[in-house]
Amino acid sequence: MxxxxxxxxxxxxxxxxxxxxxxxxxxxxxxxxxxxxxxxxxxxxxxxxxxxxxxxxxxxxxxxxxxxxxxxxxxxxxxxxxxxxxxxxxxxxxxxxxxxxxxxxxxxxxxxxxxxxxxxxDGYRIAVSELAGGRIGIGSLALGIGLAAMDYATRYTTERQQFGHPIADFQGLQWMIADRATELEAARLLLMSAADRKEKGQSFTREASMAKLFASEKANQACYTALQLLGGYGYMQEYPLERLTRDVRITTLYEGTSEVQRIVIAREILKEYRQA
Missing domain, CATH: 2.40.110.10 (Butyryl-CoA Dehydrogenase, subunit A, domain 2)
Structure with a gap:
């Protein structure tokens, strides 16, 4: 150390x-x-x-x-x-x-x-416990990428003009921005809740998997939405959305795929019912 x-x-x-x-x-x-x-x-x-x-x-x-x-x-x-x-x-x-x-x-x-x-x-127990903590970190990484993407794209919509108006004036784009902002804030709260339980020494396996699953999936959606808001410019390497969209993809794969997170979440929930 x-x-x-x-x-x-x-x-x-x-x-x-x-x-x-x-x-x-x-x-x-x-x-x-x-x-x-x-x-x-x-x-x-x-x-x-x-x-x-x-x-x-x-x-x-x-x-x-x-x-x-x-x-x-x-x-x-x-x-x-x-x-x-x-x-x-x-x-x-x-x-x-x-x-x-x-x-x-x-x-x-x-x-x-x-x-x-x-x-x-006893090594497998060490690995599993460390992976649970790592999922909070990967979820946080995903959240940061999603927030960066939407921050750039939202600012862009207030500057880009089409049909004589900033494209931020169009309701369809406003709803895309609103949905992604709501989902990313929910991801933040899930991550903070899991981190709080870990810091307090409480069980957090289910919470970490929930947070990682939700944050990584919603961050991927946020990056694709942000790229869409930029239109063709979003696909160009000159703008950051192309890189952010590539970078965020792995967050649904490592430290346990989204499918593995669902297995963990279901197992932890059913364990409570089977012990009742």
């Missing part, structure tokens, strides 16, 4: 996802086997943010393949530069191009026993 906070490590990377283990991370195939007093890791992680800049990797691996699914996974802290780590080239993405995304390969990477984070075979 001191090295991350001081900047000695430019970033840390969260190495959970694999090619065959995205929405279902418990299906991961990366293995960590006992090696003397430590461990030997083998496997490949995919879509790892900032991997080429990371000073430390938080890596999940199967440590007990005989355990029930999700029960035999452990978490390790592995320093960049360790023998056997190879970082792939940055992926060429549709959006968020200022953020590097890489594959990370672990080939007989040996780490000491002290590299284990938390308890043995």
């Amino acid at each position: 001191p090295r991350l906070c001081s900047g000695d490590y430019l970033s840390g990377s969260f190495c959970l996802t694999e090619a065959g283990a995205g929405s279902d991370p418990a299906s991961m195939r990366t293995r960590a086997e006992r090696s003397g007093d430590g461990w030997c890791l083998n496997g490949t992680k995919q879509w790892i943010t900032s991997a080429e800049f990371a000073g430390i990797y938080v890596v999940w691996a199967v440590t007990d393949p005989e355990a029930p699914k999700g029960k035999g996974i452990s978490c390790f802290l592995i320093e960049a530069g360790s023998d056997g780590i190879q970082v792939g080239p940055a992926e060429q993405k549709m959006g968020q191009r200022g953020s590097a995304t890489n594959e990370v390969h672990f080939d007989n990477v040996r780490v000491p026993g002290s590299a284990l984070l938390g308890r043995l075979n």
Whole structure:
């Protein structure tokens, strides 16, 4: 932590996802086997943010393949530069191009026993709890992009003239602006509610998934509406809507797709009824 906070490590990377283990991370195939007093890791992680800049990797691996699914996974802290780590080239993405995304390969990477984070075979619980908190952050990111898009587009409608009037005078556009503003404000309140519960130490899994789902979906709508308000100009790289529309798209995918959020929300709601 001191090295991350001081900047000695430019970033840390969260190495959970694999090619065959995205929405279902418990299906991961990366293995960590006992090696003397430590461990030997083998496997490949995919879509790892900032991997080429990371000073430390938080890596999940199967440590007990005989355990029930999700029960035999452990978490390790592995320093960049360790023998056997190879970082792939940055992926060429549709959006968020200022953020590097890489594959990370672990080939007989040996780490000491002290590299284990938390308890043995308790790593999946760590991942799930951290993903819930991360969903508040991704929802907030989506909200910011949606607000930026609508702010630019709304200002544009007050300046752009057609048929002898600013296009902001036309009711059809006014209703588009009103709907998106209402939805983004609702997203803000959902996010603040989830963040408040997390800060107070209360359960927030359902609330975080609700906030991430709603904020990311409505932010996507906001960006498309904003682009529409600019008409042909919105499609040009000279204006910011083209980039914002590409950047916002990923927010419905990572930290759990919108479909996964619905699964989580339904599970949490039904749990209450089944326990009643």
